Each structure stands twice: as structure tokens, then as C-alpha cells.
Amino acid sequence: RRLGNGWSRYGGASSEGGALHDIDKPSTPTWCRACQCTRPPRSHHCKLCRRCVPVMDHHCPWMMNCVGAANYRYFLMTLVWVCTA
8 A cells, every 4th residue: 555755665765766765764753642732753662651752772571671872771681791790
């Protein structure tokens, strides 16, 4: 199914005029339906934390927190510490 602007419903950019740069996400803020506010580019809403997290990687059940732009470095340091211990 064609969604316009070179996108197809299944599989990213379509072959009809879709280029590789069409795969990138838009850099404009979007509206979060759960928070009822605008969210920054590349952010996702976490259902467990009930907030939008910039550059969200995943929700870590051991840390009970979302791993994103603010704490990605500390999450990796914790993994290295746990693996070496």
C-alpha cells in the first residue's frame, strides 16, 4: 500500500521514487498521543515510564529506567562492570 512521499506500508522506502534518504526520520517535532504534548525528534514514548524519552534505546527492567540519550553511557558502563565482575 502506498502512503505517499516514496513510502510503502511494508518495507520502508518504495521503489517508486524512494531514495535511501527517505528512510531517515523527520527532524521536526511530532505529537505524542499518550503525553498530549510535542516530543523532540527521535524520541519515543515509554509505556512503563509514562514519558517520552529522547533517543530511546529500550526500557531496562534491571535499572527500572529507560535507556536513552541521557544515560546510555552509564548503562554501558554498568554492563561492562557487571560482565567483568
